[in-house]
Amino acid sequence: MKKIAIEVKNLGKSYRIGETIKHDTLRDAVSHFFSRALKANKAGGSINDETIWALKDVSFEIAESEAVGIIGRNGAGKSTLLKILSRITEPTEGYVRIRGRVSSLLEVGTGFHQELTGRENIFLNSAILGMTKREIRKKFDEIVGFAEIEKFIDTPVKRYSSGMYVRLAFAVAAHLEPEILLVDEVLAVGDAAFQKKCLGKMSSVAKEGRTVLFVSHNMGAVASLCTKGIVLESGKIKAIDNIDAAISAYMQSGNALIDTLDLRNHQNRAKGSKELLTSLAMDIDNATAFYSEPLTFRIGYDFKEKIATPQFCIIIKSMTGVRAFTLVSNYQPSDIPSVLEGKGEVVCRINSLPLLPGRYSIDLKLWQPGEKIDDIENVANFQVEWLQRNYGQFNWDSSMGVVYVDAKWNLSSK
Ligand SMILES: Nc1ncnc2c1ncn2[C@@H]1O[C@H](COP(=O)(O)OP(=O)(O)O)[C@@H](O)[C@H]1O
Ligand SMILES: [Mg+2]
Incomplete structure (x- = not known):
């Protein structure tokens, strides 16, 4: 030993x-x-409480x-x-x-x-x-x-x-x-x-x-x-x-995302982040999304000051911590204005979710050029299932990887 x-x-x-x-x-x-001594007195306890x-x-x-x-x-x-x-x-x-x-x-x-x-x-x-x-x-x-x-x-x-x-x-x-x-x-x-x-x-x-x-x-x-x-x-x-x-x-210790999630005071916000992202919602029921179906994320924000070139970033990870994919507002088709101020919501639509059935977690980040200004890890979890199963007898799930790739197999006739 x-x-x-x-x-x-x-x-x-x-x-x-x-x-x-x-x-x-x-x-x-x-x-x-x-003031602490006073508070403690009112509560009838000592500061050490x-x-x-x-x-x-x-x-x-x-x-x-x-x-x-x-x-x-x-x-x-x-x-x-x-x-x-x-x-x-x-x-x-x-x-x-x-x-x-x-x-x-x-x-x-x-x-x-x-x-x-x-x-x-x-x-x-x-x-x-x-x-x-x-x-x-x-x-x-x-x-x-x-x-x-x-x-x-x-x-x-x-x-x-x-x-x-x-x-x-x-x-x-x-x-x-x-x-x-x-x-x-x-x-x-x-x-x-x-x-x-x-x-x-x-x-x-x-x-x-x-x-x-x-x-x-x-x-x-x-x-x-x-x-x-x-x-x-x-x-x-x-x-x-x-x-x-x-x-x-x-x-698995993240919250299952059912409805709109309030991100203010989120316990996973990284130290030093500003509280700029305020909510997250997904258009799914029972925190369950489906393979090859569309999926929408809605991210609420509250910018007290003008933010130039804000970059919203969604990271999806498997339960083993492997990054499945990243969505980035500035590197993908977007009509988000180059300067944002005040409260609002950005929407990110995926046409066809490529994930295999399993549980996934969401990280949210907000960047401005050269600097990460808000950062919440493991904001929530969601489940992915097959909507219809046309893939033979095998029970494909995330133990096979994070994405399902369509492929055909033939014996070579050469
Ligand atoms: N010097 C300190 N005085 C008071 N509270 C502290 C101090 N250091 C850490 N804490 C508190 O102890 C808890 C654990 O902190 P920490 O060990 O830094 O967590 P982690 O490294 O996992 O983020 C937190 O609630 C933190 O606020
Ligand atoms: Mg620490």
Whole structure:
């Protein structure tokens, strides 16, 4: 049997709500304190009643050299878990046992010293991991090369663009030969080429027999890198399974779309998104669409300010996280004006839905040139069925792929 690299038992982490609120001035902070005290008094409780559990009753074991994907919606507790594993925060309950040297790439900003240069940060981080100067010198060129920051290696990292910063942070975390590598959503930043490079590096780290824990919303990346998945939902474990089953459990947790869905305050809206997309409707009953039949999406929007060249984007994914197809308003026939303001609705019609029977989920994104301004993942689920079945005896479904392709077979007469 393989040795256990990470053991997590009855782990819980609570936060007091309001703790993260940043106050611009001392006066704000003081008035906030008193208004909270007042509220708490009225309710007859104390301020401490306002606690939330970011993680609760979380237990699992990870064997050495396993590559594990941690998946779940925004706010599910993924980052909190990685922070506890890398000892950046203390758990409120339970414990964690780790065998091996941990290197982590958490949210941008952790691990690097802003005033120090790239070179100094590499040496500092390596020293913290217990490497000797000689070992570091051997790795140094590889790290700088991977990060593609040769020219800026003697510039303080506070002057780096966010892309350069993440590239260096990833290169350091992945090259220092940790026994356990923790990576949180690094693929959300950086361009496609760098994302591919990161995935390649992580999979070679995993193949070298090191343990990898990987948080990402990119199900394709998770599926290709990890063998096992842990699904978190509201701070609790929803599933621990092989990676395909885990992704499927996660994808099924969306709402079935029956009628118009209100997207304001949607829990899956990405951090930093503006609340610009307000509703989604589809012209189907019982959340069931049909193969080769038309299908219409209606997306409501509310733009407080003018938005030039808005690009509405619908992404349809299978329950295994595979992207089946993408619809993009600017790259397809459209009469949407080039500037939109106020409330309205855009309509997207598909003439013939090519999907095989099965369950699918919808991601919605709104772009303006060069920038994603609203982003909701797994907005809803819908089912696809055959309307009539003229395809022989075989029960075609999404286990055969995401699309049905019409084809004819003959014996060659040559
Ligand atoms: N420092 C903090 N103070 C207060 N609440 C927090 C803090 N960090 C995280 N939370 C809350 O804990 C929950 C889990 O957050 P997080 O672990 O960041 O989720 P995820 O990474 O899955 O999106 C969320 O409700 C979040 O608002
Ligand atoms: Mg997170």
